[in-house]
Amino acid sequence: xxxxxxxxxxxxxxxxxxxxxxxxxxxxxxxxxxxxxxxxxxxxxxxxxxxxxxxxxxxxxxxxxxxxxxxxxxxxxxxxxxxxxxxxxxxxxxxxxxxxxxxxxxxxxxxxxxxxxxxxxxxxxxxxxxxxxxxxxxxxxxxxxxxxxxxxxxxxxxxxxxxxxxxxxxxxxxxxxxxxxxxxxxxxxxxxxxxxxxxxxxxxxxxxxxxxxxxxxxxxxxxxxxxxxxxxxxxxxxxxxxxxxxxxxxxxxxxxxxxxxxxxxxxxxxxxxxxxxxxxxxxxxxxxxxxxxxxxxxxxxxxxxxxxxxxxxxxxxxxxxxxxxxxxxxxxxxxxxxxxxxxxxxxxxxxxxxxxxxxxxxxxxxxxxxxxxxxxxxxxxxxxxxxxxxxxxxxxxxxxxxxxxxxxxxxxxxxxxxxxxxxxxxxxxxxxxxxxxxxxxxxxxxxxxxxxxxxxxxxxxxxxxxxxxxxxxxxxxxxxxxxxxxxxxxxxxxxxxxxxxxxxxxxxxxxxxxxxxxxxxxxxxxxxxxxxxxxxxxxxxxxxxxxxxxxxxxxxxxxxxxxxxxxxxxxxxxxxxxxxxxxxxxxxxxxxxxxxxxxxxxxxxxxxxxxxxxxxxxxxxxx
Amino acid sequence: xxxxxxxxxxxxxxxxxxxxxxxxxxxxxxxxxxxxxxxxxxxxxxxxxxxxxxxxxxxxxxxxxxxxxxxxxxxxxxxxxxxxxxxxxxxxxxxxxxxxx
Numbered sequence: 001x002x003x004x005x006x007x008x009x010x011x012x013x014x015x016x017x018x019x020x021x022x023x024x025x026x027x028x029x030x031x032x033x034x035x036x037x038x039x040x041x042x043x044x045x046x047x048x049x050x051x052x053x054x055x056x057x058x059x060x061x062x063x064x065x066x067x068x069x070x071x072x073x074x075x076x077x078x079x080x081x082x083x084x085x086x087x088x089x090x091x092x093x094x095x096x097x098x099x100x101x102x103x104x105x106x107x108x109x110x111x112x113x114x115x116x117x118x119x120x121x122x123x124x125x126x127x128x129x130x131x132x133x134x135x136x137x138x139x140x141x142x143x144x145x146x147x148x149x150x151x152x153x154x155x156x157x158x159x160x161x162x163x164x165x166x167x168x169x170x171x172x173x174x175x176x177x178x179x180x181x182x183x184x185x186x187x188x189x190x191x192x193x194x195x196x197x198x199x200x201x202x203x204x205x206x207x208x209x210x211x212x213x214x215x216x217x218x219x220x221x222x223x224x225x226x227x228x229x230x231x232x233x234x235x236x237x238x239x240x241x242x243x244x245x246x247x248x249x250x251x252x253x254x255x256x257x258x259x260x261x262x263x264x265x266x267x268x269x270x271x272x273x274x275x276x277x278x279x280x281x282x283x284x285x286x287x288x289x290x291x292x293x294x295x296x297x298x299x300x301x302x303x304x305x306x307x308x309x310x311x312x313x314x315x316x317x318x319x320x321x322x323x324x325x326x327x328x329x330x331x332x333x334x335x336x337x338x339x340x341x342x343x344x345x346x347x348x349x350x351x352x353x354x355x356x357x358x359x360x361x362x363x364x365x366x367x368x369x370x371x372x373x374x375x376x377x378x379x380x381x382x383x384x385x386x387x388x389x390x391x392x393x394x395x396x397x398x399x400x401x402x403x404x405x406x407x408x409x410x411x412x413x414x415x416x417x418x419x420x421x422x423x424x425x426x427x428x429x430x431x432x433x434x435x436x437x438x439x440x441x442x443x444x445x446x447x448x449x450x451x452x453x454x455x456x457x458x459x460x461x462x463x464x465x466x467x468x469x470x471x472x473x474x475x476x477x478x479x480x481x482x483x484x485x486x487x488x489x490x491x492x493x494x495x496x497x498x499x500x501x502x503x504x505x506x507x508x509x510x511x512x513x514x515x516x517x518x519x520x521x522x523x524x525x526x527x528x529x530x531x532x533x534x535x536x537x538x539x540x541x542x543x544x545x546x547x548x549x550x551x552x553x554x555x556x557x558x559x560x561x562x563x564x565x566x567x568x569x570x571x572x573x574x575x576x577x578x579x580x581x582x583x584x585x586x587x588x589x590x591x592x593x594x595x596x597x598x599x600x601x602x603x604x605x606x607x608x609x610x611x612x613x614x615x616x617x618x619x620x621x622x623x
Numbered sequence: 624x625x626x627x628x629x630x631x632x633x634x635x636x637x638x639x640x641x642x643x644x645x646x647x648x649x650x651x652x653x654x655x656x657x658x659x660x661x662x663x664x665x666x667x668x669x670x671x672x673x674x675x676x677x678x679x680x681x682x683x684x685x686x687x688x689x690x691x692x693x694x695x696x697x698x699x700x701x702x703x704x705x706x707x708x709x710x711x712x713x714x715x716x717x718x719x720x721x722x723x724x
Contacts, residue, residue: 602645602646
């Protein structure tokens with residue numbers, strides 16, 4: 001009875017957004033023109049229904065400490081020994097994920113109603129957005145790898161469509177292509193990993209895979225880091241996660257993905273889709289734990305990305321690019337935590353990050369909306385008085401991003417740092433701490449430059465009421481969302497947090513972002529952010545950081561240009577040369593054989609005679 | 624009785640004369656005559672072979688060939704007249720209008 005209740009709720013959670021997307025698509029197909037208000041009611045209502053179902057689930061499962069629930073709705077494929085089902089698996093991890101997706105998704109839908117009100121493609125936008133939420137819910141609820149992959153590709157597709165939403169501008173289409181192709185590299189690796197797991201273990205069920213993996217490849221700590229099959233599988237899955245989450249070496253698509261509408265950046269490229277990689281690693285934590293090498297790779301990737309993206313964010317001028325780089329950097333934190341085995345801390349940070357990054361993006365959207373689509377922060381300034389509400393939103397978002405005490409981001413980042421210390425990973429701890437310093441510095445650089453100093457451009461419109469509602473709820477979540485979801489530690493079979501917090505270290509970690517803000521204020525007062533750099537070396541460094549450590553140039557030189565060269569040299573398509581050759585041969589033989597047909601009767605007779613003689617000779621001698 | 628070899632040789636010689644005539648003559652009338660010679664070479668061969676086997680079939684074939692030759696000449700002479708009317712000549716090398724390039 002209880003199972004049925006849960007399964008029906010879960011079905012509703014996934015199907016509501018899908019249903020609304022389908023209805024809107026059908027309306028568009030049969031060119032039924034719907035009023036914007038109707039489209040908005042349908043799309044937002046569906047997500048709201050989804051969110052309500054998730055809330056009911058949360059209520060229902062609040063008492064159950066460590067639960068796991070799986071339900072199979074229908075058979076999808078069964079070929080020989082292979083079978084895949086439409087099944088869901090719900091535990092604390094996926095519950096947290098669906099809460100984020102539907103909750104934050106709902107707020108961003110609500111916000112979009114105001115933000116996109118004047119866009120002629122209002123309906124198309126909400127179709128994509130609804131489809132995205134449905135795909136994301138499939139991804140996090142899937143109980144087998146194939147269904148997970150379905151959701152995985154679904155969110156990739158929606159991300160592509162939404163980045164290129166304003167496709168009339170060529171750069172946006174290019175950004176969409178870039179995102180699609182780069183995540184595709186990771187997805188291919190992940191598909192290979194998926195097939196490899198099926199070949200080795202004969203099942204696609206995620207829980208089964210991990211159970212069997214534990215029996216087949218027991219962890220032998222004395223072996224150290226070696227390449228065995230479990231490591232290869234884990235690394236292939238990691239490659240998929242890296243592509244989706246914008247980590248090194250596939251991170252360069254994410255800053256360009258900001259070409260999409262701002263609510264999209266908030267929903268897909270900050271709060272939900274890009275954290276799918278974190279979810280994937282957390283979901284396969286048993287598998288990853290079996291391979292020390294894979295764990296080290298996860299942590300190393302996270303640590304390096306964290307520093308690269310944070311330093312790149314230091315010098316950006318576009319408000320959305322700053323936030324994009326900070327997203328990459330924060331997901332680096334999550335990967336670092338995953339690699340250190342602090343899964344619950346990583347998922348906790350994922351949750352708080354979803355709140356404060358959605359808030360930051362949405363308030364950036366409201367800012368851009370009111371400033372005639374101005375993205376450059378140095379063209380703004382002194383906006384604190386002019387738009388106090390957005391200023392407050394930005395302040396809380398930046399404070400949470402910088403992990404100021406009592407904000408939600410503080411608790412999760414603190415937990416990650418604490419876990420790193422617990423596991424005696426001092427190198428990574430130092431990296432994370434310096435990352436925290438840089439994070440605080442660039443987030444308050446953004447805040448000070450936009451809201452203090454001299455006014456250069458005045459806002460011309462006020463954010464819509466729906467936008468304000470969404471922002472206010474997100475502010476509350478950002479401030480009070482720092483509560484660790486219960487049951488997460490149980491999912492990962494982690495020991496409870498070590499209680500002997502060293503007070504000195506905690507004070508030190510609190511002091512780091514505060515000192516960064518102090519330094520930032522000092523630099524801002526001296527007006528050093530917007531000066532022209534004179535020295536060549538510094539200018540070179542600035543350009544290097546500005547381009548995100550030159551990864552785009554590197555990939556252009558390594559892959560894009562050689563590829564374009566290769567295609568240019570093969571413009572005539574060497575496979576075609578066979579067919580051209582065939583054509584040329586028949587043309588050639590036509591020219592010569594044509595001369596035989598000269599209309600001379602005696603010539604024909606002679607050839608007839610000659611042939612007869614030859615044939616007779618052959619007949620009599622050959623046989 | 625004439626030996627078969629002689630007859631065969633005679634027939635082949637006649638046939639070759641006919642072929643040669645077709646190849647070297649340009650006059651349509653002579654080409655028709657050459658064809659007649661070739662037909663007769665074959666007819667001689669039939670008769671000789673029938674005689675050799677003591678069989679009357681060869682002579683029957685000769686009668687058939689004779690009929691064929693007669694009708695062929697009728698058609699052929701008709702064509703000759705047509706050709707002469709159109710081109711005022713009987714030179715077959717001038718009949719190349721099908722070879723319009």
